[in-house]
Amino acid sequence: MATDFKSLPVIDISPLLLKCDDPDMAEDAGVAEVVRQLDRACRDAGFFYVIGHGISEDLINRVREITREFFKLPYEEKLKIKMTPAAGYRGYQRIGENVTKGVPDIHEAIDCYKELKQGEYGDTGKVMEGPNQWPENPQEFKDLMEEYIKLCIDLSRKILRGISIALCGSPYEFEGKMAGDPFWVMRLIGYPGAPFTNGKPENDIGCGAHTDYGLLTLVNQDDDKTALQVKNLSGDWISAIPIPGSFVCNIGDMLKVLLFPLSPSLSRIAVDENLVWNHMQILSNGIYESTLHRVINSSPKYRVCVAFFYETNFDAVVEPLDVCKQKYPAGRKGSQVFKRAVYGEHLVSKVQTNFAM
Ligand SMILES: O=C(O)CCC(=O)C(=O)O
Numbered sequence: 413m414a415t416d417f418k419s420l421p422v423i424d425i426s427p428l429l430l431k432c433d434d435p436d437m438a439e440d441a442g443v444a445e446v447v448r449q450l451d452r453a454c455r456d457a458g459f460f461y462v463i464g465h466g467i468s469e470d471l472i473n474r475v476r477e478i479t480r481e482f483f484k485l486p487y488e489e490k491l492k493i494k495m496t497p498a499a500g501y502r503g504y505q506r507i508g509e510n511v512t513k514g515v516p517d518i519h520e521a522i523d524c525y526k527e528l529k530q531g532e533y534g535d536t537g538k539v540m541e542g543p544n545q546w547p548e549n550p551q552e553f554k555d556l557m558e559e560y561i562k563l564c565i566d567l568s569r570k571i572l573r574g575i576s577i578a579l580c581g582s583p584y585e586f587e588g589k590m591a592g593d594p595f596w597v598m599r600l601i602g603y604p605g606a607p608f609t610n611g612k613p614e615n616d617i618g619c620g621a622h623t624d625y626g627l628l629t630l631v632n633q634d635d636d637k638t639a640l641q642v643k644n645l646s647g648d649w650i651s652a653i654p655i656p657g658s659f660v661c662n663i664g665d666m667l668k669v670l671l672f673p674l675s676p677s678l679s680r681i682a683v684d685e686n687l688v689w690n691h692m693q694i695l696s697n698g699i700y701e702s703t704l705h706r707v708i709n710s711s712p713k714y715r716v717c718v719a720f721f722y723e724t725n726f727d728a729v730v731e732p733l734d735v736c737k738q739k740y741p742a743g744r745k746g747s748q749v750f751k752r753a754v755y756g757e758h759l760v761s762k763v764q765t766n767f768a769m
């Protein structure tokens with residue numbers, strides 16, 4: 413949390429989308445302005461709203477509505493696509509089955525992942541193999557979600573071109589070996605409404621404080637409940653108040669890891685908050701954040717959120733860039749060493765510990 417932001421910036425990315433297949437896009441004044449705003453947002457909060465993204469509001473709303481219809485079905489019906497290790501951790505989880513830092517989260521969810529070809533990534537990939545489990549009811553569920561996923565992949569790649577220009581001038585830092593064949597995760601999440609006691613809502617934690625572990629997340633949340641909260645430097649929780657038709661976008665640990673040496677004492681991928689950002693040839697005091705956030709649905713109404721996580725390639729080696737290693741060979745505080753992380757290994761360790769099976 414780099415600053416004491418009090419709200420999250422709103423970025424109209426339409427100028428970036430117009431030019432984003434042009435290798436010289438960085439020279440366009442409209443693109444340069446979007447890049448400036450993305451850079452500011454990534455340094456200040458790690459979170460921003462995206463508008464002008466080209467995905468129709470109708471589709472965004474329909475994706476949430478069909479998810480709500482599924483969660484309204486009887487439990488036995490939902491169990492037909494139950495998530496198990498044998499199903500590659502794909503499918504339905506009941507309330508409390510997902511765990512954040514040892515505490516069960518008050519949500520139910522369907523998890524889907526990019527489908528891996530058999531044997532494509534050896535033993536690590538094997539854990540995640542298998543087709544996604546789509547419900548047969550509602551009928552058009554699978555087709556709608558597959559259409560939506562394609563659009564989210566495309567949009568994420570384009571936003572990352574803007575972030576890449578902000579970091580190093582080239583639009584393509586997150587393509588090729590790093591994220592040219594990106595893994596993705598989609599979580600369709602339902603948070604029960606808060607029960608009321610003595611006229612006051614009881615704030616159960618829908619999703620405990622965490623950072624996301626990929627590159628970029630696109631959150632499609634209900635328009636009429638404020639539940640997602642983002643932590644600022646002072647420790648205040650700032651609400652991501654819904655803006656209809658927008659995505660709440662946030663950067664994940666992988667993006668941050670690319671920029672920083674890691675502490676070996678941390679079991680999950682996280683980095684020292686105080687390190688000075690030093691990327692490529694550029695020296696900057698800016699730090700890109702993967703900011704802590706949590707979800708508390710204190711509304712009496714059921715809340716739906718569809719979170720799309722755009723990741724690196726499954727086998728990408730994510731490690732601080734060379735320039736960071738040269739600058740801090742033992743870590744900036746002397747006690748740290750550099751650690752390589754293979755994204756797929758990190759993911760597998762997360763999915764295996766995230767669920768109380
Ligand atoms: O429900 C939300 O608004 C966000 C959920 C979230 O942070 C996550 O699934 O990582």
Ligand SMILES: [Fe+2]
Pocket residue numbers: 622623624705
């Ligand atoms: Fe998250």
